[in-house]
Amino acid sequence: MSSAQQEEEVLGKAYDGRLMGRLLAYVRPYRWQVVVATLAAGLHSVTQVVGPYLNKVIIDRYLFPTHAPGSHSLIGNYLPADPWRGIASVALLYITMLVIGFALDFLQTWSMQWVGQHSMYDLRRDLFHHLQRLQISFFDRNPVGRMVTRVTNDVEMINDMISSALVAFFDDSFVLLLIIVVMFRFNWKLSLITLAVLPFMILATRAFRRAVRDSYRRIRVAVARINVFLQEHVTGMSVVQAFNREQRAYDEFDQINRVHLRAWTDAVFAYALYYPAIEFLSTLAIALILWFGGLRVLNHT
Structure with a gap:
């Protein structure tokens, strides 16, 4: 088996700090877009948690009123006592949260996709520039198809990690943290x-x-x-x-x-x-x- 094939089949560490640092160097020029996406993810997670809480408010205050401890909502003092008006107010607030959540989700996804595409543009450019500076003997030892895979398929997999996996990671992490806080707050x-x-x-x-x-x-x-x-x-x-x-x-x-x-x-x-x-x-x-x-x-x- 050739050394090129042996190199491909080496299963490295699950996390390599050195490689991650080199990868983040391509993201660093777009750090403000990453900050915007992170803030949008945090605020979007709040809108996702607010929805079930508003359902609780409607049930405890208007459908099945109770005076049990913990049944009073944080927004109870700002809601009308009339059930019809109260349910309409909560429903309007729910729709508002959905619209805000949609806008934040769009901002988060667009920002990370923008960062991913621009980072991979820089990476592909540097890879091609690096290939142009290699000696002829390198191209004699390595098949063309393998090098094409490095510049296309492998770069696209890195792009998926930056633009998709990181979006899901931040979004789910914020939502999970808020859900745990709210759960322990109630019981x-x-x-x-x-x-x-x-x-x-x-x-x-x-x-x-x-x-x-x-x-x-x-x-x-x-x-x-x-x-x-x-x-x-x-x-x-x-x-x-x-x-x-x-x-x-x-x-x-x-x-x-x-x-x-x-x-x-x-x-x-x-x-x-x-x-x-x-x-x-x-x-x-x-x-x-x-x-x-x-x-x-x-x-x-």
């Missing part, structure tokens, strides 16, 4: 019951990360080999046909393509296990809340 005992499934979610996520990371590494290697094979055989098709090697070339390509298929199948299998497992644990947490919360209601505690 810390039920909150602890809800978080009882969290260790199992962490274990499932760690196993999923290992499986998917290995699968995507094999996918990346397979894509590079497919590009190398196509580049060599398409440019040399006259030689292949002259020596009647079409069937052998077809068999070799079929083998490489099957490796790519198996890698994708393993990745899809990991997704098919992980998301139902998380859904099951989430449903289990809801069932625990209904069970223990229902018992406390029946016991008037």
Whole structure:
């Protein structure tokens, strides 16, 4: 196996601070856009948490009025006593939160996509400039298809991480933090019951990360080999046909393509296990809340 292929198949650390620092150097010129996206993510998470809280206000104040501790809302003093006017006011506030949330979500997504595209533009430019300064011997040792994969597919995967994965990470992190704060604000005992499934979610996520990371590494290697094979055989098709090697070339390509298929199948299998497992644990947490919360209601505690 060539050194190029061995380099591709090396599975590095899950997190490499040195490489992350080099990557962030391309994001640094657009740090203010990142700040805007982060602030928008934090404010958007507030609008997502406000919705369920407004539902609680309508139920506790107008549909099933109660004077139990914790039933008085933070905005109760600013709402009319008449149920019809009160529900209309809360509904209007709910719609306002939806509109604000939409605007913040748009601002966050657009900002991070803008940062991702401009960062990858700079990275591709530097990669091509670097290729132009390499010695001829480098191009003799490395297939053209492999270098094309580096400049196109691999850069696009980095772009997905910056523009999509980071957006989801910040958004979900802010929402989760706010939800936990609100939950403990209302009832810390039920909150602890809800978080009882969290260790199992962490274990499932760690196993999923290992499986998917290995699968995507094999996918990346397979894509590079497919590009190398196509580049060599398409440019040399006259030689292949002259020596009647079409069937052998077809068999070799079929083998490489099957490796790519198996890698994708393993990745899809990991997704098919992980998301139902998380859904099951989430449903289990809801069932625990209904069970223990229902018992406390029946016991008037």
